[in-house]
Amino acid sequence: xxxxxxxQIRAGYDARSVLHDIELDVEERQIxxxxxxxxxGKTTLLRAISGTIARQGTIMFxxxxxxxxxxxxxxxxxIAHVPQGRGTFADLTVDENIRLGAYLRTVAEARxxxxxxxxxxxxxxxRLSQQAGSLSGGEQQMLAITRALMLxxxxxxxxxxxLGLAPIITQGLFRTLxxxxxxxxxxxxxxxxxxxxxxxxxxxxxVLESGQIVLRDSAQSLAGNDEVRRIYLGYE
Amino acid sequence: MTLFAxxxxxxxxxxxxxxxxxxxxxxxxxxxxxxxxxxGEMAMLSAYLVWQLMAWGLPLIPAVLxxxxxxxxxxxxxxxxxxxxxxxxxxxxxxxxxxGLYLALNSLAGFxxxxxxxxxxxxxxxxxxxxxxxxxxxxxxxxxVVVGLVLLLLYLLFETTKVGLAMRGAASTPDSxxxxxxSVPVMLLIGWGIAAALGALSGILVxxxxxxNPTMMFGxxxxxxxxxxxxxxxxxxxxxxxxxxxxxxxxLVGTYVPWIGPDLKIIVALVLIFGTLLIxxxxxxxxxxxxxx
Numbered sequence: 001x002x003x004x005x006x007x008q009i010r011a012g013y014d015a016r017s018v019l020h021d022i023e024l025d026v027e028e029r030q031i032x033x034x035x036x037x038x039x040x041g042k043t044t045l046l047r048a049i050s051g052t053i054a055r056q057g058t059i060m061f062x063x064x065x066x067x068x069x070x071x072x073x074x075x076x077x078x079i080a081h082v083p084q085g086r087g088t089f090a091d092l093t094v095d096e097n098i099r100l101g102a103y104l105r106t107v108a109e110a111r112x113x114x115x116x117x118x119x120x121x122x123x124x125x126x127r128l129s130q131q132a133g134s135l136s137g138g139e140q141q142m143l144a145i146t147r148a149l150m151l152x153x154x155x156x157x158x159x160x161x162x163l164g165l166a167p168i169i170t171q172g173l174f175r176t177l178x179x180x181x182x183x184x185x186x187x188x189x190x191x192x193x194x195x196x197x198x199x200x201x202x203x204x205x206x207v208l209e210s211g212q213i214v215l216r217d218s219a220q221s222l223a224g225n226d227e228v229r230r231i232y233l234g235y236e
Numbered sequence: 237m238t239l240f241a242x243x244x245x246x247x248x249x250x251x252x253x254x255x256x257x258x259x260x261x262x263x264x265x266x267x268x269x270x271x272x273x274x275x276g277e278m279a280m281l282s283a284y285l286v287w288q289l290m291a292w293g294l295p296l297i298p299a300v301l302x303x304x305x306x307x308x309x310x311x312x313x314x315x316x317x318x319x320x321x322x323x324x325x326x327x328x329x330x331x332x333x334x335x336g337l338y339l340a341l342n343s344l345a346g347f348x349x350x351x352x353x354x355x356x357x358x359x360x361x362x363x364x365x366x367x368x369x370x371x372x373x374x375x376x377x378x379x380x381v382v383v384g385l386v387l388l389l390l391y392l393l394f395e396t397t398k399v400g401l402a403m404r405g406a407a408s409t410p411d412s413x414x415x416x417x418x419s420v421p422v423m424l425l426i427g428w429g430i431a432a433a434l435g436a437l438s439g440i441l442v443x444x445x446x447x448x449n450p451t452m453m454f455g456x457x458x459x460x461x462x463x464x465x466x467x468x469x470x471x472x473x474x475x476x477x478x479x480x481x482x483x484x485x486x487x488l489v490g491t492y493v494p495w496i497g498p499d500l501k502i503i504v505a506l507v508l509i510f511g512t513l514l515i516x517x518x519x520x521x522x523x524x525x526x527x528x529x
Contacts, residue, residue: 103402
């Protein structure tokens with residue numbers, strides 16, 4: 001059974017509907033990537049899963065329906081969402097951001113996990129007492145991911161982690177994500193516009209177009225698919 | 237020299253009162269972006285509540301504690317009943333409603349307790365503490381110590397507890413606070429409760445000096461606005477430093493500038509507000525609003 005499955009999901013903002021009848025399964029311990037152009041509905045899809053917007057349809061997570069739960073309950077159920085633009089607490093220090101990520105867990109667990117995740121992001125360790133708002137874009141993304149991991153989630157949702165980052169930084173970030181999955185078996189659903197690096201670490205992927213899934217395949221075949229290469233990978 | 241020193245110390249005591257009311261303003265502003273114009277009137281009602289409880293036979297200290305707890309609850313109710321439903325309303329609507337609340341609370345106090353002034357006993361004895369040639373009244377010293385302790389408690393709440401951290405997170409970036417499992421409305425509710433309790437403290441400390449009457453907070457709220465503006469409206473440290481500065485400057489100007497004297501002292505507050513907005517609109521400790529694209 002899939003860790004996460006979406007059936008006939010519709011969602012949007014006010015009267016404007018963005019997603020139409022989305023069917024999606026995310027398997028445990030897999031990294032799945034959602035590709036799509038601007039406005040295809042990628043961010044809306046993640047928001048529908050994390051309950052930060054209204055949605056209709058069925059969402060099962062670990063065998064439990066979560067489509068009627070509030071965003072807070074979904075966090076508690078074990079889905080961590082790293083929003084687009086990172087959403088770090090700019091006024092708080094790096095350490096406080098990390099600790100707040102473990103808000104639903106005990107202090108002892110938080111201390112233990114903090115050490116573990118900081119080994120994946122050593123840059124953050126040097127900046128623990130610095131204000132999050134003063135970090136570089138790449139560091140903020142690392143912080144947002146660390147904060148999400150502090151929840152000890154079963155599923156990590158990542159919304160365009162590469163946004164605004166230099167390719168070399170993005171590459172390092174995806175390698176770290178792959179290493180985290182390797183070591184912990186964390187399931188991830190990653191939304192990306194720049195697809196090459198994401199497909200390198202992913203197991204499978206779907207292509208979203210105008211709020212509908214038009215293609216689903218293994219990451220390898222997607223990377224070799226002419227259409228995908230032309231539109232999303234920038235090869236002519 | 238002794239006059240100068242005692243003016244400074246008196247100024248710090250006044251400043252501590254302004255600081256607690258300024259902190260109340262800053263708390264509600266930081267968490268919800270709303271300046272609570274009725275904060276002073278709520279504080280006035282808190283002071284009246286102490287008087288009423290004492291009239292019913294409660295001793296001073298328990299009456300003060302009950303009033304502060306009731307004020308906390310009143311602050312949370314204000315948030316839940318008025319502020320939260322207005323969270324998507326226009327600024328003009330919110331300002332109108334809060335000014336309406338100001339007038340309503342003011343009239344309510346007059347209606348219940350009349351406009352005749354009433355004495356409220358001080359929390360501190362009428363003694364003087366002697367340090368060598370320098371003497372300070374127990375009230376002045378007491379105010380500074382009480383506000384100092386409250387500030388210390390707030391510091392511990394925000395810096396060392398999980399709830400405090402969650403409150404700061406909710407005020408800073410509410411969308412992300414939800415994503416780590418923090419209930420933002422509950423945090424804002426607590427924030428408005430603390431603001432009302434701090435306001436109550438300022439009202440209870442100031443009432444014995446000016447006597448209880450429905451307009452007793454008028455001067456204090458102006459000084460508190462000056463303090464919050466000077467410190468930067470979104471800074472907790474700024475509110476405290478601003479409050480102390482305003483208190484000291486007000487006392488020194490009132491004593492040493494003959495044509496101002498005690499009657500025109502309020503001009504000092506207005507000049508400080510105006511000057512800050514003109515020269516450094518974000519205040520001494522305020523954050524410049526920078527948006528990273």
